[in-house]
Amino acid sequence: MTIQKADTIQMVISLPFELLERTERLVDQGLAGNREALLRAAIERFVTELEERISIETRFSEMAEDAEFQALNLQVAEEFAISDYEAFKLGENETR
Numbered sequence: 001m002t003i004q005k006a007d008t009i010q011m012v013i014s015l016p017f018e019l020l021e022r023t024e025r026l027v028d029q030g031l032a033g034n035r036e037a038l039l040r041a042a043i044e045r046f047v048t049e050l051e052e053r054i055s056i057e058t059r060f061s062e063m064a065e066d067a068e069f070q071a072l073n074l075q076v077a078e079e080f081a082i083s084d085y086e087a088f089k090l091g092e093n094e095t096r
Contacts, residue, residue, distance in 0.1 A: 013039075023035055023038055023039070026038060
């Protein structure tokens with residue numbers, strides 16, 4: 001027996017009244033086809049942004065463990081140490 005997933009699932013959600021009003025205004029202004037389309041697009045965008053953030057954070061975590069990257073990072077920091085200090089002193093003088 002094979003169980004097939006439905007393309008869509010109907011669900012009930014609770015929204016704060018103010019958010020529902022804002023949603024309705026957007027639909028009434030023609031900026032969204034209907035409430036369902038607006039909510040679907042908003043959830044899709046939010047989930048995509050979260051997945052991208054997780055991906056970026058994962059790559060940064062990997063960089064923290066990458067010895068080659070750490071060596072390169074240290075080399076760049078050493079090469080720019082003098083100019084960084086000079087920029088710091090200039091900024092310090094401007095704030096006085």
